[in-house]
Amino acid sequence: MNVRPPLGLKSPLRIPHKLLMGPGPSNSSPRILNALSQPILGHMHSELFDIMDEIKKGIQYVFQTNNQLTLAISASGHAGMEAVLCNLLEPHDVVLILINGIWGERAANLAERYGAIVRKLVKTALGSNFSIIEIENAVKIHQPKLLFVVQGESSTGIYQPIIGIGEITRRYNCLLVVDTVASLGAVPFLMDKWKVDAAYSGSQKIIGAPPGLAPISFNERALKTIANRKTPIPVYFWDITLLGQQWNCFERSAPRLYHHTTSATLLYGLREGLAVIADEGLEQVIKRHQHCAAQLYEGIEALGMQLYVDEEHKRLPSVTTIKVPDGVDWRKVTEYAMKRYKLEISGGLGPTAGKVFRVGIMGYNATQENIVFVLDVLKEALKHSVTSSKL
Amino acid sequence: MNVRPPLGLKSPLRIPHKLLMGPGPSNSSPRILNALSQPILGHMHSELFDIMDEIKKGIQYVFQTNNQLTLAISASGHAGMEAVLCNLLEPHDVVLILINGIWGERAANLAERYGAIVRKLVKTALGSNFSIIEIENAVKIHQPKLLFVVQGESSTGIYQPIIGIGEITRRYNCLLVVDTVASLGAVPFLMDKWKVDAAYSGSQKIIGAPPGLAPISFNERALKTIANRKTPIPVYFWDITLLGQQWNCFERSAPRLYHHTTSATLLYGLREGLAVIADEGLEQVIKRHQHCAAQLYEGIEALGMQLYVDEEHKRLPSVTTIKVPDGVDWRKVTEYAMKRYKLEISGGLGPTAGKVFRVGIMGYNATQENIVFVLDVLKEALKHSVTSSKL
Numbered sequence: 001m002n003v004r005p006p007l008g009l010k011s012p013l014r015i016p017h018k019l020l021m022g023p024g025p026s027n028s029s030p031r032i033l034n035a036l037s038q039p040i041l042g043h044m045h046s047e048l049f050d051i052m053d054e055i056k057k058g059i060q061y062v063f064q065t066n067n068q069l070t071l072a073i074s075a076s077g078h079a080g081m082e083a084v085l086c087n088l089l090e091p092h093d094v095v096l097i098l099i100n101g102i103w104g105e106r107a108a109n110l111a112e113r114y115g116a117i118v119r120k121l122v123k124t125a126l127g128s129n130f131s132i133i134e135i136e137n138a139v140k141i142h143q144p145k146l147l148f149v150v151q152g153e154s155s156t157g158i159y160q161p162i163i164g165i166g167e168i169t170r171r172y173n174c175l176l177v178v179d180t181v182a183s184l185g186a187v188p189f190l191m192d193k194w195k196v197d198a199a200y201s202g203s204q205k206i207i208g209a210p211p212g213l214a215p216i217s218f219n220e221r222a223l224k225t226i227a228n229r230k231t232p233i234p235v236y237f238w239d240i241t242l243l244g245q246q247w248n249c250f251e252r253s254a255p256r257l258y259h260h261t262t263s264a265t266l267l268y269g270l271r272e273g274l275a276v277i278a279d280e281g282l283e284q285v286i287k288r289h290q291h292c293a294a295q296l297y298e299g300i301e302a303l304g305m306q307l308y309v310d311e312e313h314k315r316l317p318s319v320t321t322i323k324v325p326d327g328v329d330w331r332k333v334t335e336y337a338m339k340r341y342k343l344e345i346s347g348g349l350g351p352t353a354g355k356v357f358r359v360g361i362m363g364y365n366a367t368q369e370n371i372v373f374v375l376d377v378l379k380e381a382l383k384h385s386v387t388s389s390k391l
Numbered sequence: 392m393n394v395r396p397p398l399g400l401k402s403p404l405r406i407p408h409k410l411l412m413g414p415g416p417s418n419s420s421p422r423i424l425n426a427l428s429q430p431i432l433g434h435m436h437s438e439l440f441d442i443m444d445e446i447k448k449g450i451q452y453v454f455q456t457n458n459q460l461t462l463a464i465s466a467s468g469h470a471g472m473e474a475v476l477c478n479l480l481e482p483h484d485v486v487l488i489l490i491n492g493i494w495g496e497r498a499a500n501l502a503e504r505y506g507a508i509v510r511k512l513v514k515t516a517l518g519s520n521f522s523i524i525e526i527e528n529a530v531k532i533h534q535p536k537l538l539f540v541v542q543g544e545s546s547t548g549i550y551q552p553i554i555g556i557g558e559i560t561r562r563y564n565c566l567l568v569v570d571t572v573a574s575l576g577a578v579p580f581l582m583d584k585w586k587v588d589a590a591y592s593g594s595q596k597i598i599g600a601p602p603g604l605a606p607i608s609f610n611e612r613a614l615k616t617i618a619n620r621k622t623p624i625p626v627y628f629w630d631i632t633l634l635g636q637q638w639n640c641f642e643r644s645a646p647r648l649y650h651h652t653t654s655a656t657l658l659y660g661l662r663e664g665l666a667v668i669a670d671e672g673l674e675q676v677i678k679r680h681q682h683c684a685a686q687l688y689e690g691i692e693a694l695g696m697q698l699y700v701d702e703e704h705k706r707l708p709s710v711t712t713i714k715v716p717d718g719v720d721w722r723k724v725t726e727y728a729m730k731r732y733k734l735e736i737s738g739g740l741g742p743t744a745g746k747v748f749r750v751g752i753m754g755y756n757a758t759q760e761n762i763v764f765v766l767d768v769l770k771e772a773l774k775h776s777v778t779s780s781k782l
Contacts (some may be wrong), residue, residue, distance in 0.1 A: 001455055001581070001673060001674060002455065002584070003451055003452050003454075003455045003457065003577075003583075005450070005452050005668075005669035005670075005672065006445065006448035006449060006451075006452060006669065006672070007665040008441075008444070008445040009445055009449050009662070009665055009669040009670075010500075010666070010669065013426055013429070013433060013442075013659060013662060013666075015429040015430055015438070015659065016430075016438060017430050018430065018432065018433075018436075020431065020433060022433060024652070025431050025433060025434070025652065025655070026431075027430065027431055028430075028431050033428040033429075033430070034428060035404055036427040037424040037425060037427050037428035038404070038406040038424075038427050038654055039406055039407075039408050039409065039418065039419075039424070040416050040417075040418055040419050040595070040601055040602075041406065041407075041409065042409075042411060042413060042416060042735060043416070045409075045601070045735075047406070047407060048769070050399075051404075053399070054397065054399040054400055055395035057399060057400070058397060058400050060394055060397075061394050061395070061396050061397060063394075064392055064393065064394045065394065066394065068705070074466055074467055074602075074603060074675045075465055075466040075470070075628065075651075075653045076465055076651045076653070076654070077652060078628060078651040078652065079466070079628055079651075082626065082627060082628050086626075106627075109627065110621075110627050113623055113624070113625050113626065113627060114625065159708075188392075190392070192393075192394075193393070200472070202652070204431070204654075209652040210431055210654050210655060210656035210657070211431075211434070211465075211653065211655070211656075212603055212654035212656070212657055217477060232503075232504055233504070234504050234505065234625060234626075235473065235477075235504065235625075235626055236469075236473060236497075236500065236501050236504060237466065237469060237470055237473050258740075260466075260467045260469040260470075260624065261415070261416065261468060261469065261593070261595060261602040262467070262602065263414070263467070263595075263602040263603035263657070264600050264601065264602070264628065264655070265427055265601035265602075265656065265660070266601070266603055266656070266657070268406065269656070271404060272404060274400055275400040275401070275404070275466065277396075278396035278397065278400040278401065279396075279400075279401070281396065282392060282396070304580060304714040307519060307757070328511060344433060344436075349649075352471075356665070362605060
């Protein structure tokens, strides 16, 4: 054999402890980390099916839905976006995408790959969200088969209310898809009440499990669309009609299908993440995130810094965007926090790159103590990162 | 909120310890399980990039390749199959698939979804593999763009030698893709020497990490095919041109692309799985699996049972298929082993369903003691599972 074993693998694995106050992943709690080291179970073992059933019910709870077709896809939150579009869109379908940050743009990219005709409603005034009237006008003009909305734009820190949109999409015979990756658990998401037809999230944000699973749910209306497809679902791995059989979502008496090898480890983590939310109660979890966010807003203003999203009701509590002050090198600030305190504060992404800091308040990390720590470090880091005399 | 927290999540997580001697996943060693409970790192943290670099080199080692475009996809082994076909095939391309079990059939299903024209070379005499002459004739007739071969068919326990096929595919201007999910580490796989253009595997078999990652590698020839595509790569999540940027496979100086949120937890596990193989040495790992397999063959024959694959050189050491004796209810046998001893022995899959037992010999579980245990339990379980007086 010509290729020798690499030297790097001889060295022991050393993982530093960090406090992850960026837009995700967040830190998993000791309870969740402990679950990850439990022995592996086979993907067709009854004990793992029981855990999958508990996860399904836990996702129904956090999504506030009774949809039977509710499960976790074995890939990152991004896969939720891809799976929803892949199952619901066919070539030449018109899809309308609300864009106020990078994730709407990404959805447009994905939808185009599946051959859909993409129409965009773009928020040019960054730092704001869409009104119901703007949305209704766009749906009326474009008559899309599917409307795609991001509830929490982690790149800009914008919160997009969903209430009222479902009534519009029903009126225009359109499907409503909502991305809740960065928002779920920090703001209410009432999937059934708000008439959302398909939604997905990520395991690694407020749920606090490791990345690698994407909670997802489809209602009967979405299922009917899939049943009426003229072309096959193009990707086997995202095929929700098969995944639904593996997760026992259709007929209780039907045998479980072996679609792919699920990751017992990740399922343990997600199960525990959802259990922690069920224990605390979803309302309380949301309140805790909102209180921490309010505390952060106050502290940021006390430091003389400005929030990127002006109006408080348009801010996503789980990801706060803060303007980089004039004369400050943002990279120095985040590097200082990481090097000196092993604290992650992020820079911007996509349209906000170089313009903002992003502070995540998610799950286990959403505590008053952590907010105080972030503010103290930020204050100190800013002093070390002035590039001119303006500050 | 109308949907109440589910009762099941109130109960503590309890995972039974089992010995997984089926076709995978296998048990992760304590070293690997311990790595899984390490704190989460962000997907753009330098420490995680270092681990990804080590994984890349570890995969190059187990694949015996110097391919720069070598990485792990963030989804199950199945995703490796999907990713290879998605990147290399375009609509109306002809693909030739060698089928001697369920995985070839699955590849055909996937290729059809991507719009390829599928030609199949089927082994009707189950329990055998393809000769070089059969393969060359089929390539000559069908003139495919891509030839798909499974090195180790876990459904039938058949080993397909790869040596010599690469010379044929080069002669006919065809790409050679090899599935090594169930075989890698139990038999040699010399990717570069054998002129394999793309290959993939799973993390949860001989590598002994949890499921959820798929090692994958493309050579320059495969890359050229991708560069010359007339249509875009249809699936963002499998897009190897973007994944390669995230894994720093192209230009050393280029910044890492944020393609998706990788799972730190799973990367720790895979890193440790590859480190364990590097420590023991790949040749020794392969020998250990082959010794255990020989021990199992002998024991099975001593029990008066028959192996499904007649000729020893056609048997996959990591998955042994054993004929269910007349008068024995196979399900009772596997249930007895699981209930009484928490030992997983599997039934057949696809073409072998109901006909065989499948015993996996993989990674941490590949020890002489475990083989003795399997044989002892099998002997006892058979006695309890006779349905007629024939045995």
